[in-house]
């Protein structure tokens with residue numbers, strides 16, 4: 699079998715973050731929505747499936763009262779995150795940032811205001827019971843005025859094999875749905891990159907179940923969240939989203955969308 703060309707580790711995560719992450723927008727959204735619900739700022743963040751924990755590092759720069767934890771099983775992205783994101787923090791910010799190599803299903807000693815599971819990472823739980831167990835663990839870890847933020851994607855394009863290509867200044871990013879099983883909603887996604895004319899295939903691989911918003915809402919409710927809020931992105935003038943999300947329960951489907959679901963304790 700032909701082996702795929704390997705990217706150097708640092709470049710692998712740099713390209714990943716440059717293509718898929720927008721944590722500044724996520725942090726602004728969390729702050730705005732949390733304030734709207736509880737009338738105060740969230741100070742302590744737990745970033746589940748944190749990978750490089752870029753978002754958690756950035757969280758600590760908001761004030762000297764902000765603390766963050768990034769939890770991931772894999773030491774490889776965490777090592778990159780420590781070298782690139784953690785090292786940019788000053789000593790005080792570093793003292794409020796914690797990398798945890800661990801399982802999101804485990805219990806931890808700290809009590810965060812907000813837990814996030816972004817970039818659809820909870821899609822690794824394919825059975826309803828597994829997702830329920832995870833949501834219950836999150837619910838247990840939150841205090842009375844706590845919140846759980848997840849993102850989710852869908853749309854008519856998402857239930858089929860399709861490769862999307864996005865060009866950036868120095869590389870091309872491919873989001874490739876290699877297989878979609880209509881009988882159980884299981885999907886196999888890959889991320890490929892092209893840099894300097896060379897295509898690096900299957901740099902990241904995601905063996906997931908495509909959950910629907912309704913399933914996520916119902917499982918959060920079953921896990922004990924008092925209220926679950928669904929959001930939708932405002933349109934811009936060019937038939938796309940403008941990065942602003944509002945609370946909503948009825949919308950028209952489109953080819954492809956990404957949105958948030960939030961569980962309030």
Ligand SMILES: C[S@@+](CC[C@H](N)C(=O)[O-])C[C@H]1O[C@@H](n2cnc3c(N)ncnc32)[C@H](O)[C@@H]1O
Nearest residue numbers: 747748749769770771772800801802816817819
């Ligand atoms: C799609 S990546 C997401 C990285 C990051 N959250 C982001 O937004 O780019 C999924 C990450 O989840 C981690 N992971 C998978 N199962 C986990 C578990 N049970 N506990 C903690 N981390 C897990 C993987 O190691 C991987 O780094």
